[in-house]
Amino acid sequence: MREGLLRFGLLTMSAVAAMRRDLLIDQFGNEAGAPGSSAWASTYEVLLYAEDYDWCNLGAYSTNDGPPVYGTTPRIAVTAAGVTDIAIQLPGPPPELCRRMTGTILGPAGEPVEGVHVRLHRPADGVLAGNTTASQGMFSVVVPNGLYEVLLYAERHDWCYLGAYDRDGGVSVAGPPPLVDLGTENPSGIVIRLPGTPAELAHQNCA
Numbered sequence: 001m002r003e004g005l006l007r008f009g010l011l012t013m014s015a016v017a018a019m020r021r022d023l024l025i026d027q028f029g030n031e032a033g034a035p036g037s038s039a040w041a042s043t044y045e046v047l048l049y050a051e052d053y054d055w056c057n058l059g060a061y062s063t064n065d066g067p068p069v070y071g072t073t074p075r076i077a078v079t080a081a082g083v084t085d086i087a088i089q090l091p092g093p094p095p096e097l098c099r100r101m102t103g104t105i106l107g108p109a110g111e112p113v114e115g116v117h118v119r120l121h122r123p124a125d126g127v128l129a130g131n132t133t134a135s136q137g138m139f140s141v142v143v144p145n146g147l148y149e150v151l152l153y154a155e156r157h158d159w160c161y162l163g164a165y166d167r168d169g170g171v172s173v174a175g176p177p178p179l180v181d182l183g184t185e186n187p188s189g190i191v192i193r194l195p196g197t198p199a200e201l202a203h204q205n206c207a
Contacts, residue, residue, distance in 0.1 A: 112137025
């Protein structure tokens with residue numbers, strides 16, 4: 001199989017691109033976007049991440065030299081002749097395109113809870129990102145702006161679903177998960193109190 005070259009003409013704001021063919025991921029490009037990368041001739045998804053902002057997902061090259069897109073990811077054909085001067089114009093810098101949600105998971109007695117995976121899911125296009133609490137019960141997740149479900153899972157209990165953040169500091173299991181607007185709201189330092197320990201909730205929800 002022959003190698004081709006994929007070279008950026010423009011890639012702004014410290015974004016890093018990744019080529020994906022099946023399960024193969026190669027990182028390439030830099031702030032200027034000029035170096036590009038050699039790759040086997042094939043078709044690729046060109047995915048964008050903010051390296052200096054906890055690898056926030058910035059979307060994918062849309063094949064029309066416009067802003068990145070989410071959801072269905074177009075593919076670009078890299079031939080032996082190469083593909084050059086791809087222009088990807090981000091609509092803004094990563095701190096404007098992404099939001100960081102931070103907080104603490106507490107148990108019923110107010111104790112910090114370790115081992116709860118906090119997963120942010122954007123239903124509009126399936127964007128996902130998550131972080132698992134350590135001994136102090138704290139989590140931090142960076143995602144692109146949008147409306148998100150904040151879903152909780154017990155990592156040490158077969159990833160049992162514990163419920164969704166209900167925006168009032170509690171957890172709801174029934175009904176559709178409430179949405180948090182991470183484009184306009186300040187998601188820093190929230191406190192989520194579980195109605196039981198992860199073991200108790202796992203037994204209740206997943207037994």
